[in-house]
Amino acid sequence: MKQPLHALALALLVAAGIGLPDAYAQTRTDVAVAAPWHVSGIDPAQDGYTFQRMEVGETLVDADATGALRPGLATDWTVSDDGLTWRFDIRENVVFHDGSALDAAAAASSLNRAMTRPGILSSVPLEAIEADGNAVVVRLSEPFSAVPAVLANYTTMILAPASFDAEGNVVAFIGTGPFAVDKVETPLSLAVRRFDDYWGEAPAIEAASYLSASRAETRALMAESGDADVAVTLDPAGYAQLKRVDGIAVEAVSIPRSIVLKLNLARGPLADKAAREALSLAIDREGIAAGILRFPDAAATQLFPPVLKGWYDADLPPLAYDPERAAELLAGLGWEKGDDGILTRDGARFALTLRTFPNRPELPLIAAALQDQWRAIGVDLAVSVGNSSEIPAGHQDGSLDVALYARNYGLTPDPVVNTVDDFGTGGGDWGAMNWDAPEVAEALTAALRQSDPEARSAAIHTVASALQQELPVIPIAWYQHTVAYPVALEGLVVDPLERTYGLSAVRWAR
Numbered sequence: 321m322k323q324p325l326h327a328l329a330l331a332l333l334v335a336a337g338i339g340l341p342d343a344y345a346q347t348r349t350d351v352a353v354a355a356p357w358h359v360s361g362i363d364p365a366q367d368g369y370t371f372q373r374m375e376v377g378e379t380l381v382d383a384d385a386t387g388a389l390r391p392g393l394a395t396d397w398t399v400s401d402d403g404l405t406w407r408f409d410i411r412e413n414v415v416f417h418d419g420s421a422l423d424a425a426a427a428a429s430s431l432n433r434a435m436t437r438p439g440i441l442s443s444v445p446l447e448a449i450e451a452d453g454n455a456v457v458v459r460l461s462e463p464f465s466a467v468p469a470v471l472a473n474y475t476t477m478i479l480a481p482a483s484f485d486a487e488g489n490v491v492a493f494i495g496t497g498p499f500a501v502d503k504v505e506t507p508l509s510l511a512v513r514r515f516d517d518y519w520g521e522a523p524a525i526e527a528a529s530y531l532s533a534s535r536a537e538t539r540a541l542m543a544e545s546g547d548a549d550v551a552v553t554l555d556p557a558g559y560a561q562l563k564r565v566d567g568i569a570v571e572a573v574s575i576p577r578s579i580v581l582k583l584n585l586a587r588g589p590l591a592d593k594a595a596r597e598a599l600s601l602a603i604d605r606e607g608i609a610a611g612i613l614r615f616p617d618a619a620a621t622q623l624f625p626p627v628l629k630g631w632y633d634a635d636l637p638p639l640a641y642d643p644e645r646a647a648e649l650l651a652g653l654g655w656e657k658g659d660d661g662i663l664t665r666d667g668a669r670f671a672l673t674l675r676t677f678p679n680r681p682e683l684p685l686i687a688a689a690l691q692d693q694w695r696a697i698g699v700d701l702a703v704s705v706g707n708s709s710e711i712p713a714g715h716q717d718g719s720l721d722v723a724l725y726a727r728n729y730g731l732t733p734d735p736v737v738n739t740v741d742d743f744g745t746g747g748g749d750w751g752a753m754n755w756d757a758p759e760v761a762e763a764l765t766a767a768l769r770q771s772d773p774e775a776r777s778a779a780i781h782t783v784a785s786a787l788q789q790e791l792p793v794i795p796i797a798w799y800q801h802t803v804a805y806p807v808a809l810e811g812l813v814v815d816p817l818e819r820t821y822g823l824s825a826v827r828w829a830r
Contacts, residue, residue, distance in 0.1 A: 348828040349526040351809065353821055354539045354548035356679045358507035358532045363490040365437035368474035373821050374512055374530055377477030377495035380408050380427065380456065381468045383733040385816055387576075389468050393422065393478055393496060394456070403463030403771070408456045408471070414519040416480035417500035424451035430478045431456065431471075433488050439475030443737055463769045465776075469734035474819075498523050498824040508532045524811075524827035536681035543568060543804040550812070550821060554802040555681035556614040562804045570804045575816045576628050576730035577799035578620060579686065581674075582711070582723040583792060586754040589670050590721075594649045596791040600639055601646035602697045603690065609797050612685045618797045623787050624729060625798035627816060630777065631735055633784045639795060646697050655698065663698035671700040676724040677708040686796060687724050712749035720753065726799050727751075730817045739783065740764045743792070752792035760786045 353374070360367040364377065371377045382392035394408035414422040428451040435441050435449065444467065448459040458467055470476065480494035493501050498520065499512035510530040514523050531548070533539045540558030542548035544565055554562065554570070562570050581599075583590045590596060605619035621638035624631040655663040655670060663670035674690065676683045687703045694701045701722070704710075714720030727742070727750055729735040742751020745761045763782035770776040787793070803814050808829040813822045 351525055351528045351549045351823055351826060352547070353528065353530045353550045353552070353823075354533045354542050355530065355552045356532070356534050356536070356539070356681075358534075359504060359510050359530065360507060361490075362493040362501075362504060363437065364434065364475050364477045364479070365439045368477055369818075370510060370530060371493055371495065371501075372474040372477060372819060374510060374528065375497040375499050375820055375824050376493060376501055376512055377474070377479065378497050379472050379474070379476050380410075380478065381472040383469075383472050383817060383819065385813070387730065387733040387817060389472065389733055392472070393427065394471075397468055399467075403465070403769070404460045406458040406460070406467045407452070408458070410454050410456060411519065412454070414496055415517050416482075416496055417494045417515055418480055418482055419517075420480050420482065422478065422496055424454050424456050426481055427451070427478050428456050429481060430483075431476060433484060434476055436488060437475070440470050440473045440732065440737060441476065443741055444470055463771075465768060465771055466732065466734045466737050469732040470737055472819075473732050473737075499528060502527070521824070523824040525823065528823050534679060540804070546806075549805055549809055550823075551804045552802070552821075553680060554804060556612065559802050559804075560614065567807055568804055569807050570802065571814050572615060572800040572802050573814045573816050574625065574627050575728075575799055575801045575818060576625060576735065577726050577728045577801075577818075578623055578625060578795055579683070579724070579726050579797040579799060580623065581690075581794040581796060582715075582720070582725070582751070582753060583794065584718070584720050584722070584753045585792060586718070587672070587721055588668065589672070592653055593790060594653055596794065598646040598649040598697065599694065599699070600791055600794045601642045601649070602693050602699075603794070603796065604641050604693055605639065605796060606641065608686055608689055612682055612689060613797055613800065615800050618800055620795035620797050622784065623793065623795045624735070624784060627798075628729060628735055631729070631739075631780055631784065633781060636784060636788050639788070643693075643697055650697065657698045661695070661698060662700045669700060670698060671702070672721040673702045673704055674722040674724055675704050675706065675710050675714060675720065677710075678705055679708060680726050683724055683726070690724070690796075715747075715749045715753055724796075725750065727793075728818070733817070736764065736767050736780075740768060743783065743787065747792070755790070755792035757786060757790065757792075 379392050380394040382390050393411050395411050397408045399406050410424045428449050431449045445461040447461050450457050483492050483494045485491050498518045500515045502511040502513045504510050513527045536555035539551040543551035562568050609619035610616040622636050626632045655665045658664050676687045684705050691701045711723040731738045741748045744764050747753050763779040766779040805812050811826040
């Protein structure tokens with residue numbers, strides 16, 4: 321692996337038996353991160369996940385690696401007996417990066433501003449968010465048990481009053497985290513510096529940078545050359561290559577993200593439940609997981625992965641690979657193969673277009689595999705690789721046939737919130753499309769409102785069972801979060817919830 325010039329010089333001094341002065345005991349004070357996602361802007365509603373992962377902004381509620389909620393900028397919280405009023409006590413002696421003090425008024429103002437922007441707060445039946453002494457009070461029109469989990473989402477990060485102009489637009493990202501913004505160059509980079517007045521434990525490193533590198537092979541090369549210290553979301557080839565490089569550690573962590581196919585059930589061929597079952601039966605998930613993802617255990621047997629305890633249901637019959645049964649189901653629906661091997665019915669071909677995007681490098685490869693596997697049962701699948709925004713746009717204008725993407729069910733520590741967005745009444749941009757399932761919407765509402773564990777578990781089981789049987793989306797694989805970093809970078813913990821890159825806890829080996 322290529323070494324920086326200063327590292328080579330120090331190595332020569334050591335080889336010559338020359339002692340190093342204390343000033344050289346630690347040779348690095350910064351960390352460079354390479355990831356596939358653009359820095360779209362400084363508004364948390366637009367690109368808050370980057371600022372959360374770089375530990376610039378913080379939320380009232382935090383979560384550990386298991387998804388368990390823990391104090392953030394709020395030290396504790398309570399809910400009234402009727403479930404309509406939540407109270408969050410604000411941590412004392414916290415200052416923003418501009419030196420102004422965090423108090424309940426600033427936190428409430430920031431959250432009220434977030435209410436006016438796209439984000440997860442739109443899922444909450446809010447009546448008001450207001451300051452009461454040193455507490456933020458959240459008032460609801462109906463019970464909503466996931467309020468603390470919502471307030472752990474990046475769109476609810478608390479920013480200083482000076483972050484906003486008179487119209488509420490974000491003009492500067494002034495948070496409370498262990499790192500403060502040094503420079504933002506959209507859409508490619510973000511530089512941060514250590515915030516010495518941080519309320520918690522100060523980071524060992526002085527600065528960090530984030531670079532958007534959309535191509536997976538580029539990120540792997542950057543890790544190998546030393547141009548990136550932390551490279552995330554590697555393709556299988558890059559992951560395998562970096563495993564063989566001395567001085568580089570690679571990790572793969574199971575995360576609450578599933579690779580799924582979104583189906584437009586208003587498309588004639590997809591309206592039949594049996595047709596969707598046939599398409600699912602024609603997918604060789606184990607082959608895709610082993611051959612493309614290089615993680616055989618990643619083959620999805622249901623939508624929610626085992627890491628989502630309480631949502632993964634071990635009693636559900638697993639999704640299977642049976643192309644012969646798939647062909648039988650389609651024949652039973654009146655589909656017949658033409659001379660070119662493509663199914664036709666009433667003069668119409670079974671032809672679909674799949675949309676996906678390259679930011680996650682495995683997706684186009686999986687799309688190509690699906691193209692071959694579905695053609696084997698007579699389905700003509702065209703693949704369009706473009707921008708991820710084309711998927712929600714296609715949902716909104718109705719032009720979408722099929723989409724392939726990785727859906728994060730850990731946007732909040734409790735997946736009920738974005739599951740409601742995806743599969744509640746009307747579906748969602750990243751969930752069901754033209755699927756009418758009143759019993760699922762009712763069960764999701766119950767899961768949101770219920771505090772009784774048994775009643776909530778029964779509601780979640782109803783949702784998981786319906787998704788497995790009806791297949792408004794078809795699961796392909798459970799995602800593995802892949803990260804490469806130098807072994808000399810000590811203390812790095814890969815977060816399965818992808819909330820942080822863990823930079824505040826790392827240090828370079830002396």
